[in-house]
Amino acid sequence: MLWNDLRKLLVTAVLSFVILASLGATPLGAAETIDIRSSCWTSSSLSDGLATVVRSPGRWTCGDRNYSLEGERTLLRFEIGPNDVLPQYLFARRSALAAVHLLAIDRDGAMRQTSLSAGELPSALSGGYFKASLPGVTRDTRQVVVAFDLPSHRMTLERAYLSPSDLALGPDFVRSLLLLATLAGMLSMPLIFNAAFYRILREPFVLWHSMLTIFLLLTILVSSGLAVVLFDPPAMTLSWMTTVIFGLTVASGAMFTHSFIEPGRMHPRLRRALLYCAVWAMFLSTSHAAFPFVGRPIQSTVYTAAFAPVVVIFILSVADALRRGSRAAKFQAVGYIPIILAGLVRLVTGVVPSLQSNDAMLLFYVGCVCEVLFTTLGVADRFMTIKRQRDHARYEADMLERLSERDALTGLLNRRAIEQNFEKFRAEGYRTLAVLDLDHFKAINDVHGHVVGDAVLKAVAQALQADQQVHAFRLGGEEFVLLVRGEDAQARAERRRQAIPAVVANAVPGLGRPVTASMGMTDASPNADAEFAELYERADKLLYNAKLAGRNRTQIALVQGCEASLRYCG
Numbered sequence: 001m002l003w004n005d006l007r008k009l010l011v012t013a014v015l016s017f018v019i020l021a022s023l024g025a026t027p028l029g030a031a032e033t034i035d036i037r038s039s040c041w042t043s044s045s046l047s048d049g050l051a052t053v054v055r056s057p058g059r060w061t062c063g064d065r066n067y068s069l070e071g072e073r074t075l076l077r078f079e080i081g082p083n084d085v086l087p088q089y090l091f092a093r094r095s096a097l098a099a100v101h102l103l104a105i106d107r108d109g110a111m112r113q114t115s116l117s118a119g120e121l122p123s124a125l126s127g128g129y130f131k132a133s134l135p136g137v138t139r140d141t142r143q144v145v146v147a148f149d150l151p152s153h154r155m156t157l158e159r160a161y162l163s164p165s166d167l168a169l170g171p172d173f174v175r176s177l178l179l180l181a182t183l184a185g186m187l188s189m190p191l192i193f194n195a196a197f198y199r200i201l202r203e204p205f206v207l208w209h210s211m212l213t214i215f216l217l218l219t220i221l222v223s224s225g226l227a228v229v230l231f232d233p234p235a236m237t238l239s240w241m242t243t244v245i246f247g248l249t250v251a252s253g254a255m256f257t258h259s260f261i262e263p264g265r266m267h268p269r270l271r272r273a274l275l276y277c278a279v280w281a282m283f284l285s286t287s288h289a290a291f292p293f294v295g296r297p298i299q300s301t302v303y304t305a306a307f308a309p310v311v312v313i314f315i316l317s318v319a320d321a322l323r324r325g326s327r328a329a330k331f332q333a334v335g336y337i338p339i340i341l342a343g344l345v346r347l348v349t350g351v352v353p354s355l356q357s358n359d360a361m362l363l364f365y366v367g368c369v370c371e372v373l374f375t376t377l378g379v380a381d382r383f384m385t386i387k388r389q390r391d392h393a394r395y396e397a398d399m400l401e402r403l404s405e406r407d408a409l410t411g412l413l414n415r416r417a418i419e420q421n422f423e424k425f426r427a428e429g430y431r432t433l434a435v436l437d438l439d440h441f442k443a444i445n446d447v448h449g450h451v452v453g454d455a456v457l458k459a460v461a462q463a464l465q466a467d468q469q470v471h472a473f474r475l476g477g478e479e480f481v482l483l484v485r486g487e488d489a490q491a492r493a494e495r496r497r498q499a500i501p502a503v504v505a506n507a508v509p510g511l512g513r514p515v516t517a518s519m520g521m522t523d524a525s526p527n528a529d530a531e532f533a534e535l536y537e538r539a540d541k542l543l544y545n546a547k548l549a550g551r552n553r554t555q556i557a558l559v560q561g562c563e564a565s566l567r568y569c570g
Contacts, residue, residue, distance in 0.1 A: 034085045036078050036162040038146075039063075043071025046149060050075075050101060051111065054145050066354065067157040069297040074151050078144040078162050080137065087162035090132045090146055091124055094239040095153035095300070096292030100132055103147075106140040121235040125166050127224035128242075128361070130235030134162070152292045153300040155357040180224050183368055187217045190376040197383045201390070208256035209379050215249040216368055223361065240289040247285020250310060251278040257317060257332065260382065265326035270317045277310045304350035311343055327385070331378025338367030407474040409454055410461035415475045418483070422532040425483055426524065430471060432489035433532075434482040434521040435539040436464075436497060439551040441478035444511065452508060456515055459507035463499045470496070480517075481536070493521055494554055516552035518543055523557070 040062040044053045053059060053075060060077065067074065080087070090102060097118055104112045112135040124131040134144060144162060151157060194210045197203075221227050222242050233241075258274040288303045295302065318336070321329035345360040405417035418425070438460065445453040457478065464472040464480060470492055473481040482493050501514040520542025524530045542555035549555070 034164060036080065036084060036087055036144075038065075038076035038157075038160060039079050040077040041065075041067055041075060041157070042077075043068060043074045046072045048073070050103060050113070050145075050147055053147075054103065054105065054111075065158060065356070067154050069151060069154065069300075073147050073149050074157055075145055075147045076157060076160055078146070080141050080143060085164045086137050086139070086141075087144065088134055088137065088164050089124075089162070089166060090134060090144075090160065091126060091129045091163055091166075092146075092148075092157075092160040093128055093153070093155045094123070094130050094235050094242070095151065095156045096236065096239060097151045097156065098149035098293075100149070101147040102132060102134055103145040104135045104137050104141050105143040105145065106138070107142050108140070110140075112136050118236045119234060123228045123233065123235045123238055125225045125228050127226075128359070129159070131166060150293055150296060152296050153357070155359070158356050177225060177229065180220060180226055180365075183365060184217055184220055184226070186372045187213050187220070187368060190372060190379070193376060193380065197379065201383055201386055203259070203383070203386065205256060205259040205382070206379065208252055208259055209375065211252040212249065212256050212371075215245055215252055216371065218245045219249055220365070220368065240292075243289040244285050247281045247283075250281035250285075250307070253336075254278040254281065254310070254314065257314065260328050260332065260378070261317070261321045261326050262328055262382075265324045265329070266317055266321045270313065270320055273313045274317060277313050281307070281310055301351055304347055307343070308347055308351075311340065311347065315340065328378055328382050331374045331381065335370045335374030335378065336367070338363055338370050340367075342367055410458055410474050412461050412464070412466070412472050412474045412480070414473060418471075418473050418481060419532055425471065429485040430483040431524040432482075432484040432493065432521065433524070433535045433539050434484065434493040434497075434519050434554075435536065435543045436480040436482065436517045436519045437543055437547070438478035438500075439516045439518055439547075441515075444515070448511065452511075455508045456504055456511075459504040460500055460515075460517070462507065463503035464496050472496075489523075490521060490556060493519070497554060518546040518551050519554040520544070520546055521554055521556045 040060040042053065042059045042061060044059075054077075078087075090100070099115060099117045100121065101113060101115045114133065114135040116132055121130045121132060123129070137144065146160065148156065190213045191210055194206050194213075198206045198210075219242070221230075222238050222245060227233060227238060254274045254277040258271055258278075261271070284303060284306050288299070292299065314336075318329050318333050322333060342360040342363040345358050345363065349355045349358040405413055405420070407414045438456070441453065441456070444456055457474070460478075460480065461472065461474065464470075464482065466472040469484060469486050469489075471483040473483070475481055482496065484490075484493050486492065497517050497519045500517050504515040505511070520539040522535060522538045522542060524535055538557065542557060546553050546555040
């Protein structure tokens with residue numbers, strides 16, 4: 001049943017992978033033909049007047065998009081051509097900043113300005129972007145200048161553009177949301193399986209995989225238009241949430257790897273390093289989200305570079321686990337390849353100044369598909385492996401338990417078995433207890449040796465022949481116990497005692513005389529709660545009386561204080 005469900009998951013994941021791969025041909029943003037990108041940029045201090053900076057041609061850098069965050073304020077200039085569709089909004093990637101100022105400049109030099117603080121910036125339907133309304137762009141407008149106060153990430157500047165509208169709730173946008181919702185639904189499936197796994201096998205890696213899946217779900221939610229459609233939080237709220245959730249995703253991924261790789265299949269230092277990586281990732285994300293302007297010009301670069309050791313340790317850990325023959329690492333290596341590649345793209349483009357920052361979101365979405373497919377299968381495989389190991393260990397423990405309750409020589413149950421299970425036997429109706437002792441057994445060992453004596457004991461065990469009505473036990477030496485149930489319980493026990501001479505003579509010829517047994521037998525009252533020790537003591541006294549009466553006979557307690565004697569006459 002489990003593997004059938006997982007195969008359905010596999011089919012769903014493959015289909016979704018194909019769908020998401022086609023997403024690359026249908027970007028989620030507005031059409032590039034009507035977007036307007038910046039042509040020039042400059043920077044200034046916050047004390048400089050915007051109008052003064054705008055009217056200083058020598059300060060502007062054109063044709064070079066290698067933006068710098070050194071200045072407190074960065075300005076982008078957008079040229080409005082006569083054939084351009086008039087833009088109505090500014091769109092830029094979300095990141096921490098203080099404010100945005102928008103200026104529309106007409107041909108005659110007239111200037112209209114709108115300013116928004118960071119908390120006033122709304123989120124755009126285009127995932128990961130904020131938007132701001134432009135101040136009355138007309139056919140006379142030739143330039144739009146956007147000033148960002150204290151921008152914290154180059155991507156905000158690199159991805160800024162003007163557009164006539166936000167994404168419309170048309171078929172393309174609805175299709176994009178459906179694809180993202182499908183991906184979110186796929187990520188929910190491992191949570192269902194993990195819940196079933198954890199109920200059966202309480203392993204920590206199942207919880208960490210659930211945490212990882214939840215944070216991947218939240219990442220998709222806050223980095224796409226789903227959050228805007230469902231909740232519409234402010235852009236800066238989504239910005240710090242994205243940062244914190246990213247750190248938690250990395251931390252839970254490190255903890256999952258730490259607990260998922262089998263014991264002995266990873267170097268202890270690497271396994272311990274994964275714990276440090278989890279703490280480091282949470283520290284980086286929370287501190288960067290809480291204090292985005294501490295080292296603003298280089299903070300985003302340092303923050304991105306600080307995750308390089310985490311990526312390296314993760315790769316080394318999986319590689320070492322593969323080298324040591326880890327089965328779990330095979331699933332994890334394949335499932336995490338796209339996400340690792342997305343992380344490397346973000347790392348390289350975020351650190352190298354000459355490269356435009358790239359968050360590789362499409363590759364990240366593909367990575368989510370692979371994570372669902374391979375890591376979930378890996379969790380299921382590890383679950384089944386651990387379950388088999390535990391079942392085998394339990395089976396061996398049960399076997400040892402059963403062996404510990406068996407007499408090694410005769411195969412009969414031993415004293416431990418009767419003492420530990422007497423309550424159960426009594427509840428099942430075994431209320432007649434008989435104690436047997438072979439007559440003159442020491443003489444057999446003395447005359448014929450212990451090998452023959454052991455053969456005699458084995459033959460006695462055959463004569464006692466346990467069945468559904470009789471349990472036979474060897475308490476030690478030549479002493480045996482029978483537990484019998486049924487209306488003819490005493491007769492059953494006596495028949496077995498009387499069968500001993502014939503069975504032994506047939507199994508061990510040449511003894512020279514028959515092997516007989518004496519027996520004491522007592523019944524427990526149906527309403528009594530007599531313990532084994534009490535019944536055994538009572539039957540043992542009757543056995544002693546049988547020995548004194550001449551052996552080869554049974555002494556039975558009929559009623560309280562009254563005894564009867566049965567003698568076997570061959």
